[in-house]
Every structure is written in C-alpha cells, then in structure tokens.
Amino acid sequence: MxxxxxxxxxxxxxxxxxxxxxxxxxxxxxxxxxxxxxxxxxxxxxxxxxxxxxxxxxxxxxxxxxxxxxxxxxxxxxxxxxxxxxxxxxxxxxxxxxxxxxVEIPDMIEGLVRCPNPGCISNTNEPIRSRFIVTPKGLHCTYCEWVIARDITSNII
Ligand SMILES: [Zn+2]
Structure with missing residues (x-):
C-alpha cells in the first residue's frame, strides 16, 4: 500500500x-x-x-x-x-x-553598523546615525575615516 x-x-x-x-x-x-x-x-x-x-x-x-x-x-x-x-x-x-x-551592494550604509572608533562622533550622545561609504576595501566611516575591512556583522548595531 x-x-x-x-x-x-x-x-x-x-x-x-x-x-x-x-x-x-x-x-x-x-x-x-x-x-x-x-x-x-x-x-x-x-x-x-x-x-x-x-x-x-x-x-x-x-x-x-x-x-x-x-x-x-x-x-x-x-x-x-x-x-x-x-x-x-x-x-x-x-x-x-x-x-x-x-541584491546590489549599496553605496552608503546608514544606521546599521557601529563605528569601532570609540572617539567617533557617531558613538557620542549626539543624535547622529552612523554612516559608512562602501568601497571595495571595506566600510569607511564618513565622520572619522575609520575603515571596517572585515567582519562587518560583528559591528551591526
Ligand atoms: Zn567613525
């Protein structure tokens, strides 16, 4: 059966x-x-x-x-x-x-990733969203020029 x-x-x-x-x-x-x-x-x-x-x-x-x-x-x-x-x-x-x-790799990422630089203005109490320009080398913080080259996921807010 x-x-x-x-x-x-x-x-x-x-x-x-x-x-x-x-x-x-x-x-x-x-x-x-x-x-x-x-x-x-x-x-x-x-x-x-x-x-x-x-x-x-x-x-x-x-x-x-x-x-x-x-x-x-x-x-x-x-x-x-x-x-x-x-x-x-x-x-x-x-x-x-x-x-x-x-999916297309975006030119810019806002409010998704935390800047690893503790002195970055996006990490202060100012109401500023993090902002990174996406380049082949990694994510460049537009406020302090810090670059996240790898392991983006561990910096996700
Ligand atoms: Zn920064």
Missing part, C-alpha cells in the same frame, strides 16, 4: 509561504547573519524559517531564509549584499513569486 502523504510534512525545509519574502542563494553559513542584518531578534514578531547547507547545483551549498508576512524594502535587501552578494530575493504574494530581484 502506498504511504499516504502528509501535506504538513511535505517539503518542510522549504515549505511554501503564503505572503512574505524568501531570501535564496545565501552563502552557506551566513543565514544567521542575514537574520541579524535584517534586525530580526527573538522579540520581533516575524515568522521565520531558516534552512542551512541546502544542496544547490549552482553553489554547492547554500542557506535559505523565509520570512512570513514581511516584504523587504530595497534598503534592507541591499544590506544583505554586504555579506552575501549572490543572494536572490523572492517576494511572495498568495503563494506566487511576484518579484524576483538580486
């Missing part, structure tokens, strides 16, 4: 969502950093599913993040490019992919 399929379990890893955003082709191991860069914490209300080390013909292994009931803005999408430039974003409405876009 044929085993009955359980629709609840079918494709659990990559279960379809009704509305929201699927971030695909994330570099393997970067899914949690993508979640961090999007500002999702245990106290936010998004329904989130993460699949890591999914086999991919194109990339070998990749991570996938699915967010229910949230469509990412262009600014949020482009932030992901800082850690995973090959990621693709699928906006889902009523179970269908409505929009598919790549």
């Amino acid at each position: 044929k085993k009955q399929e359980n629709p609840e379990n079918e494709g659990l890893l990559v279960r379809r969502i009704q509305n929201g955003t699927v971030i695909d082709h994330i570099a393997a191991g970067e899914a949690l950093n993508v979640v961090k860069i999007l500002g999702i914490t245990g106290t936010t209300t998004e329904s989130l599913s993460i699949a890591t080390n999914v086999l991919s013909g194109q990339m070998g292994k990749k991570d996938i993040v699915k967010l229910s009931n949230r469509e990412l803005s262009k600014e949020e999408v482009d932030r992901i490019a800082l850690i995973s430039p090959r990621a693709t974003i699928n906006i889902i409405r009523d179970y269908k992919v409505c929009e598919k876009k790549g």
Whole structure:
C-alpha cells in the first residue's frame, strides 16, 4: 500500500509561504547573519524559517531564509549584499513569486553598523546615525575615516 502523504510534512525545509519574502542563494553559513542584518531578534514578531547547507547545483551549498508576512524594502535587501552578494530575493504574494530581484551592494550604509572608533562622533550622545561609504576595501566611516575591512556583522548595531 502506498504511504499516504502528509501535506504538513511535505517539503518542510522549504515549505511554501503564503505572503512574505524568501531570501535564496545565501552563502552557506551566513543565514544567521542575514537574520541579524535584517534586525530580526527573538522579540520581533516575524515568522521565520531558516534552512542551512541546502544542496544547490549552482553553489554547492547554500542557506535559505523565509520570512512570513514581511516584504523587504530595497534598503534592507541591499544590506544583505554586504555579506552575501549572490543572494536572490523572492517576494511572495498568495503563494506566487511576484518579484524576483538580486541584491546590489549599496553605496552608503546608514544606521546599521557601529563605528569601532570609540572617539567617533557617531558613538557620542549626539543624535547622529552612523554612516559608512562602501568601497571595495571595506566600510569607511564618513565622520572619522575609520575603515571596517572585515567582519562587518560583528559591528551591526
Ligand atoms: Zn567613525
């Protein structure tokens, strides 16, 4: 007798969502950093599913993040490019992919990353958002010229 399929379990890893955003082709191991860069914490209300080390013909292994009931803005999408430039974003409405876009490395990042220089004006009590220009060498603070060359995620606010 044929085993009955359980629709609840079918494709659990990559279960379809009704509305929201699927971030695909994330570099393997970067899914949690993508979640961090999007500002999702245990106290936010998004329904989130993460699949890591999914086999991919194109990339070998990749991570996938699915967010229910949230469509990412262009600014949020482009932030992901800082850690995973090959990621693709699928906006889902009523179970269908409505929009598919790549990520572009932004020219400037505001309010996302903390300047590591303790003397930087963006680290004082002044109401100033941090601001970095993105260059191939890293993130340049526009206030103090500090450069974050690697490990951007550990400086995320
Ligand atoms: Zn600075």
